[in-house]
Amino acid sequence: MKTDSNIKLDVQEELAWEPSIDQTKIGVAVDEGIVTLSGEVDSYSKKIAAEKAAKRVSGVKAVAEDIVVKYPSSLDKSDTEIAKAAVDALEWHSSVPDDAVMVKVENGWVYLTGEVKWSYQKYSASNAVKNLVGVKGVSNSIKLKQEVKPVLVKDTIEEAFERSARIDAKGIVVTTDGNTVTLSGKVHSIKEKEDAEKAAFRSPGVLNVVNKLRIQYYPSYA
Structure with a gap:
C-alpha cells in the first residue's frame, strides 16, 4: 500500500503533468490517504483541474x-455581471432546457437550482458557467425529474460500464429499487468511482444513485 509520502509525490507529479495549471502555486498535504490542496489560482477552471488531477x-x-480563486483586478467581475453572463451562457447552451435553471450569484459563487429531466442537462448547466470570467465556484442543486420509468435499468448500466474504457465493470455490482440505483463492489480510484456514478445517472429513469463503491488500490508500493 502507498505511504502518504508516496501519494504526495504522485499528486505533485500529476499536477505538474496537467498543462492548464502551475503546480508550483498549489500546496499538497496528505494524511492517511486524504489529500489537501491549498494555494491560489486565477480561474475556477484551474481549481477544478487541480482537484481532478489529484483524484x-x-x-x-x-x-x-x-x-x-483570485482573479487579476482587470478581470474581476461584480455578482451582477457574473449573473448576467451565466444566464446568457445557459440560454445559449443547447443541452440546457429553456427556463429550467435559476441562477443566483453571491461573492463570485454561482448557485444553480431548478429541475431537468436528464443528468446530462444538470451537468451541462455547470459546464456552461464554470469557465466564465469572475466565477469562483459553482454549486449545482438542480434536481432531476424524469417521466420515463426505468426499463431494464440494471442491464443498461452494466452495458455502459462494459463499453467504458475508464471503468472496470468486473468489480461493480448494480442493484435497482424503483428509480434508485445502488452501486457496490470495488474500483481502483476516486475518478473511477465518480465515472461509474455518472454513467449510472445517464440511464433513462434513474433519479438517484447510491454510490457504495469501495476503492481497492493496485499494490504498486510495499
Whole structure:
C-alpha cells in the first residue's frame, strides 16, 4: 500500500503533468490517504483541474480542496455581471432546457437550482458557467425529474460500464429499487468511482444513485 509520502509525490507529479495549471502555486498535504490542496489560482477552471488531477492518483481516498480563486483586478467581475453572463451562457447552451435553471450569484459563487429531466442537462448547466470570467465556484442543486420509468435499468448500466474504457465493470455490482440505483463492489480510484456514478445517472429513469463503491488500490508500493 502507498505511504502518504508516496501519494504526495504522485499528486505533485500529476499536477505538474496537467498543462492548464502551475503546480508550483498549489500546496499538497496528505494524511492517511486524504489529500489537501491549498494555494491560489486565477480561474475556477484551474481549481477544478487541480482537484481532478489529484483524484486520478491511485491511493487517494479523498480530496479536501482549499484552493482560493483570485482573479487579476482587470478581470474581476461584480455578482451582477457574473449573473448576467451565466444566464446568457445557459440560454445559449443547447443541452440546457429553456427556463429550467435559476441562477443566483453571491461573492463570485454561482448557485444553480431548478429541475431537468436528464443528468446530462444538470451537468451541462455547470459546464456552461464554470469557465466564465469572475466565477469562483459553482454549486449545482438542480434536481432531476424524469417521466420515463426505468426499463431494464440494471442491464443498461452494466452495458455502459462494459463499453467504458475508464471503468472496470468486473468489480461493480448494480442493484435497482424503483428509480434508485445502488452501486457496490470495488474500483481502483476516486475518478473511477465518480465515472461509474455518472454513467449510472445517464440511464433513462434513474433519479438517484447510491454510490457504495469501495476503492481497492493496485499494490504498486510495499
